[in-house]
Each structure stands twice: as structure tokens, then as C-alpha cells.
Amino acid sequence: MNMQFSPTVVDEYVNATEGYYTLMRILHLGPHTVRVRVHREVELEPCFAAAEVLSADMAWTLLVTHHPECWFDRTATPFKHINVKSELEQLADGLMQRVQDILVKAIAIPEHVLDVVGAMLAMAYGSTGEHVITPDDVKWAKANGGPFRAIDRRDGSVLLTKAHRCDCPLLASEGDDPCDGKCQAAAQAAGGDPSRN
Numbered sequence: 001m002n003m004q005f006s007p008t009v010v011d012e013y014v015n016a017t018e019g020y021y022t023l024m025r026i027l028h029l030g031p032h033t034v035r036v037r038v039h040r041e042v043e044l045e046p047c048f049a050a051a052e053v054l055s056a057d058m059a060w061t062l063l064v065t066h067h068p069e070c071w072f073d074r075t076a077t078p079f080k081h082i083n084v085k086s087e088l089e090q091l092a093d094g095l096m097q098r099v100q101d102i103l104v105k106a107i108a109i110p111e112h113v114l115d116v117v118g119a120m121l122a123m124a125y126g127s128t129g130e131h132v133i134t135p136d137d138v139k140w141a142k143a144n145g146g147p148f149r150a151i152d153r154r155d156g157s158v159l160l161t162k163a164h165r166c167d168c169p170l171l172a173s174e175g176d177d178p179c180d181g182k183c184q185a186a187a188q189a190a191g192g193d194p195s196r197n
């Protein structure tokens with residue numbers, strides 16, 4: 001599974017007058033639409049730098065801000081022909097990076113799954129275990145054995161399995177019904193684990 005989402009710019013707007021300059025950028029990040037705005041005026045007070053995410057009810061929801069006190073002195077006083085991008089782009093990129101850190105982690109791996117995968121790694125490789133999964137490993141695992149399923153069970157445990165075929169009653173019922181026993185026979189016929197070096 002690829003956890004990397006790269007933001008794609010879908011709209012950008014810059015404007016400058018004697019009184020202010022502003023940069024607005026809309027980006028797609030995985031399933032999210034993000035709006036980044038950086039606004040610089042002559043005075044510090046009305047300046048702002050913020051990133052918002054479009055919610056399901058089509059409202060912009062504030063996600064991160066960068067207080068103008070931190071960047072006001074590093075940006076030029078407004079004038080009409082200022083290069084808005086060279087003044088504000090770095091701030092916009094910084095906001096976007098923070099958005100990415102928050103959203104990508106949230107989209108990609110729910111905390112519950114991280115906990116379970118972390119436990120499985122620790123069981124397999126020790127409490128300070130480390131293991132690299134290559135794209136070939138992923139390809140091989142998808143092509144062999146049953147589909148990967150993580151099934152939450154009533155006693156609070158989680159069953160991680162590739163031991164059952166798609167239409168096994170165990171997978172179809174999310175763990176409520178037992179395996180009908182045909183999966184193991186099929187696995188043995190397929191030859192089990194590969195020789196890997």
C-alpha cells in the first residue's frame with residue numbers, strides 16, 4: 001500500500017495593491033481539498049496565514065495557521081508590483097507541509113491499525129524490531145494466499161489473516177462463522193510459502 005499522497009495545485013490566485021498582497025492556493029491532497037491563504041497588509045494585525053480543508057458539507061474548516069508575528073518582519077511591505085510568489089510562497093508551502101503531516105497520517109493509517117500492525121511487528125521481530133517491506137514483497141503477498149483481512153473480534157482481539165479464500169464463511173461473516181475447512185486444503189495444494197532469498 002502506498003501511503004504517499006502528493007498535493008496537486010488546482011487553483012492559484014495572487015493579487016497585490018499598495019495596501020496589501022495575497023496568495024491563495026487550492027490543492028487536492030488524496031481525497032481532500034485544501035485551501036491555503038497568506039495575506040500581508042501594511043499593518044501586522046490584519047495579516048494572516050491559514051490552511052483550511054473542505055468538509056463534507058462544503059464548508060472550509062480551519063486546520064492550521066501561522067501567526068503573522070512569526071513572519072511579518074520577513075516579508076516586504078506591500079507595493080503594487082511586488083513579486084507575491086517570492087514573498088509568500090515559502091509560507092504557503094510550509095502550511096501545506098503541516099496539512100500533509102496531519103491529513104496524510106489520518107487518511108492512510110488509522111491509529112487502531114497502527115497499534116495492531118505495531119504489535120504484529122513486535123511479535124514477529126521483537127519489541128525493537130524493524131523490517132522493510134519492498135514493492136516486490138507486496139506484489140508477492142497479494143498474488144499468493146488469501147486476501148489480507150483484519151477482523152475485530154468480540155473479545156477485543158484482532159485477527160490478521162491471509163489464510164482464507166474470499167468466499168470462506170469466516171471472511172464473509174467478518175469472523176462470526178467458522179472456516180469451512182476448505183481453505184487449508186487449497187493452501188497446501190498451492191504449495192505454501194515461497195523460497196525467498
Ligand SMILES: [Zn+2]
Nearest residue numbers: 164168179183
Ligand atoms: Zn477459511
